[in-house]
Every structure is written in structure tokens, then in C-alpha cells.
Amino acid sequence: MSSGKVLVAQGGGPTAVINQSLAGVVLEARRHHGIQRVYGARHGVRGIVNEDFWDLTQETSHNLEMVANTPSSALGSTRDKPDLKYCHEIFKVLRAHQIEHFFNIGGNDSSDTVRIISEEAAKAGYPLRCIHIPKTIDNDLVSNDHTPGFPSAARFVAQAFAGANLDNASLPGVYVGVVMGRHAGFLTAAAALGKKFPDDGPHLIYLPERVFSIERFLSDVKAVYERHGRCVIAVSEGIHDESGTPMLVKLAKALEHDAHGNVQLSGSGALADLLCEEIKTQLKIKRVRGDTFGYLQRSFIGCVSDVDQREAREVGEKAVQFAMWGSRDGSVAIKRTGYYSVDYELLPLAEVAGKTRVMEDEFIAASGTDVTDAFRLYLRPLLGSGLPDAFRLRAHSVPKVLGG
């Protein structure tokens, strides 16, 4: 006999639209007559092992709609990465609460958790339907055209660089903006969509997909600065040398900044500061400024792609439909079907779980410091409607009177 119980959880770093997927699951699940309870786990898998559940059947649909439009994970999240033992604990709780459908919204770690639990349930002969719902600003899930959360973060990054470029044009100098993304450069690459006029920044983009050399970096910056009298640079926090050592660690060591010599890439302005210091001391450029976009880029309220919102809602809704009308566990994936249209598929968990996608070569320019038109064509529709546009005055120079 069916218990009619559903559990949904959110994992990993928050995004601007992860609550759309939550609302998609809850509202669609509540529509099915067989479903009697929809539980939400507080703070992801941690909340499951702690039996810390909220009954979302008792939440108003109006408030769910408002929460859907609110960034960050409304159920709370966790950085726990369950091993086999941890998954056993999760499975024990799911069984005790007679959960029959488990939806986990998250990145590749979350999909791996779903895969293990799915396998455990099968082994135990317990009837559990497990669906992974994609989410990550890093856009690093394989077999997905893109992942919910990425488009809104990309929009933030594009808008931030559009503004930083205008600021830099007004008060010329060098500007370094550090963007999240340890292994995948998609989010950093989104900076390119902030460009409009040919001499606009970002003039240089450094991705973790390419080996970073400080000598090459300095000569790139010098060349741009000599040409334009200014330089705007987008840098991924994950840039590293040929041995894979993050530049943050390497530069901090070289300069004996021990305090910065840890492996925490986000939540610190150290990489931007260290790169700025290199530019100042090596290139003797006076006005050098660095920003680290940090948490603003993933949770800023009021900078969201409507395409991202719609798709994040749909992956949640589709997850429930795959669970109800399908016959297997899996991971919901976004497939691009046109310019621009998408459809959703349910992939085998093993196809997605624990794997990391990085930027395809076709998206990175031969120079290694720019994106290709293929990338621009790929990203632009994801950014949604109403993207703000930058305009400039046209030069009509007035003849000098005093000369000089």
C-alpha cells in the first residue's frame, strides 16, 4: 500500500532560482491524488539524517509562489558530501518515514547521493523513486545543455562587467574582476556578454580550462593597456598553473602572504589583490583595482533571468511527472531543441553523477583569453529578456583654441 509521501531536499551552493525547482516539485506533487504529504528536508541531506522535516503540504500555494521568486535555498542547504555510510543513514530515515519519492535538487555531488540511495533501495527491495534535479551556477553537469541557476549568475556577471567596463572607461586603469568557478569557466566566460562596443572590456578572460602563466598574463595586460589606455580583466577563481596548483596558493606563497595560502577560493578577496599587486609592481601601472564578486553573484536579489526562472520551475515539475509516470530513477536534464527552445529528459543517474563538465574547446578562442561566437550564441538566450544595454556619447571634437 502506498504511503503517498514525497521528500524534497536542496543541496550545495544556493542559486537565484533553486526555489523555483522546489516550488515546481511541491506544487506538482500536491496536484497528484496519490500524494498525501510533501516533506521538505531542512539543510539538505543533513536534515534527512536528523529527521528535520517541514510539511510542505501545509504551506500555501501563494507563499510557495513568492518563495519561488526568492533567491537561495528556502529549505536550507548543506556542504555535506555523503559517503556510503552516510547514505545508509539517509536510507534508514527515508524508510522509517515511508518516503516513496525522493527529489534532490543540487549539483554533481547531490546527483551522486541520489545514485547511491537509489542503488541501496534497489538492493533492499524498498520501493523508492529517486530523482535528481539539476542546479549549479557552475554549469558543470555533463549531458545538460546548461543547468538552472547558471543563467541568472551569468546575467549578474555580464551586467557586473558591463558596469565595470563603463566605470573603467570613465576613470581609466586596470580592473580585475574575480568570478566563481573552480573547474568550469562558464561563469567567468559570461563576462564576455557584458561587451557591446569593439573596445569595451572585458579585454581579457582567464579560464580554469587553460593553464595560467603570470608572465603571459602580465604581457597580455601590458599589450591591452598600451592599446586602449585601460584594461578590464575577468578571472576565474580556479586559475592554476600547469601542475594544477591554484594561482591563489602560488602567488600567496611567492609573496609570503601565508594567511592567504589556503585552498579556500571563494569568500576572500586575496586572488584579486595578489593579481593587482603583480600588475602594479611589474607593469608600474598606478590605477589598478580588483573586485571579487563573491556571494553577490549567486544570491543577489533582483538580477535574475526569466528564462532561468521558467526552466528551474519546469525541471522541478518534470521531476515529479517523470517519477509519477515513468518507471525508473534518474536525473532531469535540459536539452536544447532550437533557437531558443528546450525540452527535458530523464537521464540514468550514473550518466551524470559525480562527473564534471568543463567548457568545450569550441567555446574558447584560440588566444585562450576570449570566448568564441559559438559561446555568445550559446549563452545569450539563457540570459533572458530585459537585459540592460550600455550606450555612449558619439565623439564630435571641438577644435582647440589655445592649442597644446
Add this chain to the structure above:
Amino acid sequence: MSSGKVLVAQGGGPTAVINQSLAGVVLEARRHHGIQRVYGARHGVRGIVNEDFWDLTQETSHNLEMVANTPSSALGSTRDKPDLKYCHEIFKVLRAHQIEHFFNIGGNDSSDTVRIISEEAAKAGYPLRCIHIPKTIDNDLVSNDHTPGFPSAARFVAQAFAGANLDNASLPGVYVGVVMGRHAGFLTAAAALGKKFPDDGPHLIYLPERVFSIERFLSDVKAVYERHGRCVIAVSEGIHDESGTPMLVKLAKALEHDAHGNVQLSGSGALADLLCEEIKTQLKIKRVRGDTFGYLQRSFIGCVSDVDQREAREVGEKAVQFAMWGSRDGSVAIKRTGYYSVDYELLPLAEVAGKTRVMEDEFIAASGTDVTDAFRLYLRPLLGSGLPDAFRLRAHSVPKVLGG
């Protein structure tokens, strides 16, 4: 005989709406039959001494409207602070080009430049009308209810903290957000408008108007963390000890981080990093993250207050009207006349020039780490319409089955 020549310039740090004031000047000036040319100085006063002018009479009104909606200074800006000799150079050029009306958009340094030039013209018996048009995200011009540019930057800060609070609630820990403002805390205080629910952050706000003590800071953070299990903190880049020494300098020295021991407060993540390090080592809290909002807060494209846009346009338009129909030089000021309505006045230049407003005591809570309701009432209408709102799920706890 009148030359009918007008010159407009933009100075200091860019804002999201400074081009509204530019468009206000140009479009209104072009409407007057006596005006034959409207020149724009490239990169502020620097462009005047270099005779680097663009003829804005040859710019389309449509493009001016588009530029008005674009952040940062479309004419370019400068950090030059003219002394008497520099002002003589400016005056020489104005005279050579037969400029009869000079409009300078900027902060208190810009108003002081206008004051000196106005005095020079009077001494020389040269008929020059000089008007200062207010602009600064710091909101530190005296005799103004507020200054154009501040509301949009404040909106960015409020939205950033609303998002950072949601992120921090999802993955609990300590979050430090560093906000611009060397002497005036208005922009940092705007973080308070990101709060909605009683336990929302920012839980602590540190302003340059109050002496900063690291011991007091750590005990404040400890108390909030013990109460809420998390803590969101807004910090002004200008915080300093009782002797006026910036905390950035003090902390960097204490930790022997020589590279950070300079007086450049903006464009570096050092203060946030140093405060995070103190919290980690002294309070033994594991998850501590810092963001420095940097240039994003003043030039982000797509986060602007419509009230700010309108007022920035009007101060430009009014400046021309004061110049055409008034009989004296001055500085345009915004006066609040109702809840919420404003009017514009022309103040004597000496009343505004070179002076710095800081937050009034009535705006700062007795604790020194929060704002008052008077400040909330003051700021809210400036943020404009369509401010995004945060919603949360209501707790309906599910009884535990396994206990624990």
C-alpha cells in the same frame, strides 16, 4: 554680445545616474534659444585644461536619452582636485572658448572647484555663470536631503544584503560585507533596508561615524552567532580606531601583512579578509566569508532607483534653469518637502563647497551597530519602486519517527 556657449563636466566617482544629470543639462540647455553650443569636457576638469571638448549640440536627443540610462560618467571623469593654480588654467580655457555657462557635476571637491572658478571670474570681471550639480554615492554633501547617485548605490547595497542574508541562512556561518564610504556611513547603513524578518541580517552594522574596536566587534559577533547560529555583518571601508587610524591599516600591521598596509581603501578585499581572519582565529568559527562590494555598488548596470533617475535628471535641468533665469552662481540642492516629495534650491557655493556631511546621530542606534527607524523612514522612499522582496517557507515541523 553673448557667445551662447555652455560647458558641462563630470567629476569624481561614477554613479548609476550621473548621466541623467548630464542629459538634463544638455537637453534643457539646447531648448534655450540663446544657447548655440553645448560642450562636454572629456574627463572632467582635466579635459578643460587640455581643451578636450565634445560638441553635444551634435548629439541626437535619442542617444542622449539612452546614455542617460547608462551608468558611469559618459564624458569620462577624473580624480584631479584643482588647486588655485589649476583653477586659473581652467578659467583661461573657459575664457578662450568664450564659455558663459559652466556646469560641473560632482561631489564636494567638484563644488569647491566651481566656487574658486566663480570667484576668479568675478575678480576678472568675466561674465561666467557657474553651477555645481550634486552627485555622490557617499551622500556626504551638506545642506542636501540626499545626493543623486546615493539612492541607486543604496539600493544595490540593500539588495546585496537581502541576498547575502538568504545565502547565509541557507549555509549558516559568518558573513562580512564591506561597503564603500570613507567618512560617511550612509551607504553602509543602507544594508539595514535589506532586512525583512526579525532574525534577518545584517545583524551588525559598523559605520565610520562610530569608533571601531576589534574587541567590541568580536564580542558583538559572538553574541549574534550564539543567538542565531549565524551572523551577517555590514562594515564600512572607513572604520577606524579612536585616533582615526583606518582599521585596514591597523589590522594589516598587527598581522604583518605589509602589502595591505596602504591607505587605498577601495579596490581591495583586504579589510574583509582581515576581519574574517580575526573572527576565525579568535572566535573559532569555521565558516566565515567576506565580500567587498567594490565597484559593483556604484556602476552595476540594471540596479537603479527610478526616484534617483528622476531626481538626477531634474537637478541637471534645474541647474540650467537657475543659470538662465537666476542672477547668481550656486550649487543645486535637493530639499525634501513631504513624504515623499522634493524641490530644488540653489545654494551659495560656499555653503556646500569642500564640506563633508556624515550620518546624523538620530540615524544611528544607541548600540552603534544598527540604524534607527528615522533612518529607515528617510531612506526607503529613495530606493524607488519595484524593490525585490524576500519570502520564506513557514515552519510546519514533521514529528520524528526514529527520534534522536
